[in-house]
Amino acid sequence: EAGVAQSPRYKIIEKRQSVAFWCNPISGHATLYWYQQILGQGPKLLIQFQNNGVVDDSQLPKDRFSAERLKGVDSTLKIQPAKLEDSAVYLCASSLRRETEAFFGQGTRLTVV
Amino acid sequence: QQQVKQSPQSLIVQKGGISIINCAYENTAFDYFPWYQQFPGKGPALLIAIRPDVSEKKEGRFTISFNKSAKQFSLHIMDSQPGDSATYFCAASGRSNDYKLSFGAGTTVTVRA
Numbered sequence: 001e002a003g004v005a006q007s008p009r010y011k012i013i014e015k016r017q018s019v020a021f022w023c024n025p026i027s028g029h030a031t032l033y034w035y036q037q038i039l040g041q042g043p044k045l046l047i048q049f050q051n052n053g054v055v056d057d058s059q060l061p062k063d064r065f066s067a068e069r070l071k072g073v074d075s076t077l078k079i080q081p082a083k084l085e086d087s088a089v090y091l092c093a094s095s096l097r098r099e100t101e102a103f104f105g106q107g108t109r110l111t112v113v
Numbered sequence: 114q115q116q117v118k119q120s121p122q123s124l125i126v127q128k129g130g131i132s133i134i135n136c137a138y139e140n141t142a143f144d145y146f147p148w149y150q151q152f153p154g155k156g157p158a159l160l161i162a163i164r165p166d167v168s169e170k171k172e173g174r175f176t177i178s179f180n181k182s183a184k185q186f187s188l189h190i191m192d193s194q195p196g197d198s199a200t201y202f203c204a205a206s207g208r209s210n211d212y213k214l215s216f217g218a219g220t221t222v223t224v225r226a
Contacts, residue, residue, distance in 0.1 A: 004156070042119075042202050042216030043157065056213060091156050098212040101147075104156030 004105035018080035025094030035091040119217025132190040142209035
C-alpha cells in the first residue's frame, strides 16, 4: 500500500514570496490533515478535511495560509506571503476515518530567508 | 494552550537500558493516547497506542503505562537499541475534539552502543 506522498521535499524562499505544497493521501482515506512542525516542537494541526470539506481550520493563519482538497483526494497548502516564522516542516497525514490511525507523509521542509 | 505536556526533552541511554518518557494531559474527555516515533527526515509513524480502559499495553519492547486518575501516561522502551534512536511524541485525542491529535513537544532519545 502506497503511503502519503508529499512534494516538494525541500523549499527555500525569501520572505514575502509565495509557496505551495502538495499532498496525495492514501487511496480511500477520507480524512486529510496538514500539520506544521517547528523545529523542536510537536506537530500542530493547521487544517483538517473530511472528503473535500473543511472540518477544522481554527489554527490556520487565514490571512496568509490557504488550503484546498479538490475532489476529496489531493490537497494543496499555500502560503502567501511567507514570513520568517513560517520556517518549519509541513506534514500531511491521512486516515480512513477521523477516529482511525493517521498516517503521515515525509513532510516538506520550508526555509524562509 | 498546550493540552499534552511531555518530558524529558531529551535522554541518553546505554544499549540494553530502559528509556522512559512521560506525558500528562488536561482534557479528561481524551480517550485515545498514541505514541509516534519520528526519524530525521521522516514523518511520524504510529508506534503504539492505548485507550483508558486498560492501564498497560505492551508490544514487543515498547510498553505504555496509563494512569487515568493522574491524567498521565508513559512510554517505556525496554532493552533499548541504537535503532531506537529517534524522537518520540505522545499525543491524545477523543470524540470531544473530533479526534484531532494534540501532540506533546517530543523527546529525543539517543541510544549509545
